Amino acid sequence: MEHAEEAEARRDWTDGHVEQWLPVLPGLDPVIEGAVTRMKLLSGHLRRVRERSLVDFALDRPEFDTLHKLAGRGGTATPSQLATDLDLAPASVTGRLDALERRGFVRRRPSTTDRRRVHVELTESGRATWAGAMDVLGDEESRVLGALSREERELFNDMLRRIMLVAEAG
Template sequence: MARWQPVLPGLDPVVEGAVTRMKKLSVYFRRVREQSLVDFDLERHEFDTLHKLAGRGGSAAPSELAQDLGLAPASVIGRLDALERRGFVSRAQSATDRRRVVVRLTDSGRETWLGAVDVLGHEERRLLGVLAPEERATLNDLLRRIMLAAEEDPAVPHWHA
């Protein structure tokens, strides 16, 4: 901050400090997540697919996964083929509609997904654990308010208004 204050005299050190710390934390959590993927031998797209499937209770139609992932159905089929070869998912005909396919998370897929999720979750709890419970609640509320302001109308850059 001391270096930038003379160059940008209007710089608010509190705002800049908060934004810089949020950016650094975001990068830090991304590194932890990426390392957890390496540790569990997962590609990012594999983790994302397992994550969405787990979020649906471990069972979904390919079309539902495509919608959740924001992908074309054909793209999801390729992902499912690879995950099935690795033993992370299985596919079967629906018991209620033989034209439908149901994708299920296997025990191995659930274990791998949970392992990767737990690494990041542990680190999140460790870092936020330096705050008292009421401080964590306050931080959560403050960040929610900031996000709401950011999401008001992202198509309109507010700095040009």
């Protein structure tokens, strides 16, 4: 319980935000407002870290997303699979792949079973660039969630899952 006592002794920006709005909105639940505001702020913080890491690795968001989806498929996919994964028209994926191929991040290989098909492969350079950008974000996620013990992180994850199940059920 040491962590809970420390948190109560320290205040963050959201504590002031909630105090400001309580007199204006008397029905406001300060716990819900605090939790939702903190989730939004944390999400924004992690998004900014990700965007800075993309700049550091000279990637734009569409390039990163394409490398990410390709890496998620084990480093190889067809353009149509990537189009589906990215929810894009095939022509849009072709443009992305052209740019990534020029940078040496992917290569296209003809299918060995069907000459009309092409497979896209993540190159070592593409994998290293994608992994480097991912590491920056992963390090920050570990840093901020390091404020919790292992058990607290597991409980937090379980609680967020329960919340997401309600949100996903609509």
